[in-house]
Amino acid sequence: MRLILTLMVLLSITLSANNLNTCKSCHPTIYNEFEQSYHKKSTVKYDKVHKAVWDKHPSKMEEDYTCAKCHAPEETKDTAHKGITCISCHTIIDIEKHTESNKNIYETKDKTLYSAQKGMEDQKIIYKEKSSMFGLVKDVTGSPYHDIDYTNKNFYTGKICMGCHSHKQNEKKFNVCTTDLAGAKNEKSNCITCHMPQVLGSSTTIRQSKTHAFHGFAGVRNSPELLAKYVDISYQALDNEFEIIVHNKAPHNLLIHPLRIVKLKTVLKRDGKSEELRTHTFMKIIGTDGKPSMPWLATEIVKDNMIKGDEKRSIKFDKALKSGDEIEVVLGYHIVNPKVVKSLGLEDEKELYKFIILKSSYFKIK
Ligand code: HEC
Ligand code: HEC
Numbered sequence: 001m002r003l004i005l006t007l008m009v010l011l012s013i014t015l016s017a018n019n020l021n022t023c024k025s026c027h028p029t030i031y032n033e034f035e036q037s038y039h040k041k042s043t044v045k046y047d048k049v050h051k052a053v054w055d056k057h058p059s060k061m062e063e064d065y066t067c068a069k070c071h072a073p074e075e076t077k078d079t080a081h082k083g084i085t086c087i088s089c090h091t092i093i094d095i096e097k098h099t100e101s102n103k104n105i106y107e108t109k110d111k112t113l114y115s116a117q118k119g120m121e122d123q124k125i126i127y128k129e130k131s132s133m134f135g136l137v138k139d140v141t142g143s144p145y146h147d148i149d150y151t152n153k154n155f156y157t158g159k160i161c162m163g164c165h166s167h168k169q170n171e172k173k174f175n176v177c178t179t180d181l182a183g184a185k186n187e188k189s190n191c192i193t194c195h196m197p198q199v200l201g202s203s204t205t206i207r208q209s210k211t212h213a214f215h216g217f218a219g220v221r222n223s224p225e226l227l228a229k230y231v232d233i234s235y236q237a238l239d240n241e242f243e244i245i246v247h248n249k250a251p252h253n254l255l256i257h258p259l260r261i262v263k264l265k266t267v268l269k270r271d272g273k274s275e276e277l278r279t280h281t282f283m284k285i286i287g288t289d290g291k292p293s294m295p296w297l298a299t300e301i302v303k304d305n306m307i308k309g310d311e312k313r314s315i316k317f318d319k320a321l322k323s324g325d326e327i328e329v330v331l332g333y334h335i336v337n338p339k340v341v342k343s344l345g346l347e348d349e350k351e352l353y354k355f356i357i358l359k360s361s362y363f364k365i366k
């Protein structure tokens with residue numbers, strides 16, 4: 001039965017070698033997670049924010065979709081809006097540094113995929129079948145569809161993410177977006193360990209494993225709850241005031257994209273009454289002449305109080321705490337800063353600027 005299934009799968013593969021549904025047949029769990037990710041939804045077809053910004057972009061007039069380099073690396077006329085695919089990552093050999101934005105160097109040999117696996121760092125797996133007991137038992141190594149090369153160091157440090165995520169300059173030579181390299185240097189903690197944590201479910205149908213690397217890519221738009229543990233919230237009572245301390249354990253700005261805004265909301269409960277204390281906001285706004293602007297016009301940072309990588313930010317409240325007080329703190333964000341929603345024509349897309357909770361904490365004062 002297994003053999004027949006495999007043969008059927010192989011047959012459908014040869015019929016449609018470039019169709020990513022082929023990956024689905026042997027990696028259904030990973031494939032389904034990927035469908036929900038903003039790598040899959042990275043184009044104007046699925047991402048309304050991306051579309052809204054692209055619609056205002058000067059290159060739109062010439063239909064010169066320069067965003068494709070990162071948002072749809074396999075973009076050609078017939079694969080329009082396919083977004084990022086399995087192949088866009090698993091065939092990256094190396095990253096070339098450039099000032100404007102980095103460049104992925106892709107493998108051109110057919111069906112060679114790169115990946116990472118502990119204990120396999122020096123191995124290349126070529127598919128093999130060994131029959132024993134007159135062909136009744138088959139011992140299978142590797143994948144019948146592709147070879148796997150585990151020797152690419154970039155898959156162990158997160159450097160493979162940096163072709164697209166490192167930085168992007170506009171035509172005025174201003175960096176509109178940057179992710180610190182610090183997160184792509186070591187094997188213990190990096191882009192992959194945080195954004196692709198091991199979750200339950202087999203990585204292939206052919207060889208069972210208990211867990212696999214999450215391919216929904218936890219972030220702002222999908223599964224932020226998987227990242228909550230990288231933010232700590234604590235408090236400290238001081239003489240005539242108190243402070244809330246937000247520890248961002250990510251190696252990069254708490255949020256990176258200039259459209260985002262982070263908010264800290266605090267409620268103090270005392271003697272049965274709730275008082276909403278001041279809401280604090282954190283953002284990095286780019287623009288020109290001291291005013292916010294669209295990214296292609298920006299020449300400077302207009303405002304930047306974003307919580308930085310590995311920072312412990314203290315936020316002071318002008319109130320002395322008493323025994324029995326309770327504090328509720330909520331740290332969250334808007335995908336699109338409500339102040340720019342209108343200028344992007346997104347006012348009907350309520351889910352894009354609603355407040356999303358990343359972490360909440362509760363303290364009772366002894
Ligand atoms: C016919 C089944 C089959 C198809 C189709 C298939 N794979 Fe695989 N793949 C496997 C098997 C089996 C393994 C595990 C090999 C092993 O553990 O030795 C694997 C392993 C992998 C790995 C490495 C996993 C690791 O251990 O780190 C990657 C990456 C991968 N596949 C990606 C893909 C992509 C992308 C596609 C579609 C282009 C695809 N596969 C299509 C069967 C398949
Ligand atoms: C060098 C690679 C690169 C290029 C080129 C690029 N982007 Fe992006 N873009 C990214 C990355 C990486 C992210 C995710 C960053 C984040 O979430 O902080 C992103 C995110 C975005 C977002 C936020 C999407 C969301 O879901 O909220 C918008 C909007 C956007 N890009 C617009 C554009 C437009 C328009 C272009 C072309 C004019 C473009 N980008 C070109 C890499 C790129």
Ligand code: HEC
Nearest residue numbers: 165183184190191194219220224227230249250255256257
């Ligand atoms: C220690 C864990 C950790 C590491 C390492 C890490 N991140 Fe993050 N990342 C976070 C947290 C926490 C957030 C904020 C919460 C959220 O996005 O919901 C985040 C957010 C992001 C976002 C969304 C930002 C936005 O404004 O849309 C992107 C994109 C991202 N990280 C990419 C990367 C890349 C690329 C690397 C490697 C260079 C990396 N991260 C390393 C924890 C980590």
Ligand code: HEC
Nearest residue numbers: 023027030031034039085086089115116117192203212213
């Ligand atoms: C944005 C880049 C990226 C994309 C897109 C991507 N992968 Fe992966 N994938 C990785 C990285 C990095 C790893 C190694 C994870 C690790 O070592 O924890 C990985 C691991 C895997 C593994 C092994 C998982 C495990 O834990 O054993 C398989 C199988 C796989 N990918 C298949 C796919 C398939 C199928 C698709 C498309 C549906 C896909 N990948 C899309 C980056 C990507």
Ligand code: HEC
Nearest residue numbers: 038042047050070071161164191195217218219220221222
């Ligand atoms: C081919 C380019 C490319 C590569 C390689 C790539 N990314 Fe991305 N990534 C993007 C783009 C573009 C977006 C923004 C998509 C959008 O929202 O429209 C994005 C968005 C994200 C987000 C935000 C998701 C969310 O829900 O907010 C995270 C997290 C992320 N990437 C992590 C990674 C990690 C980890 C790697 C390496 C394993 C990686 N990316 C490799 C292009 C890439």
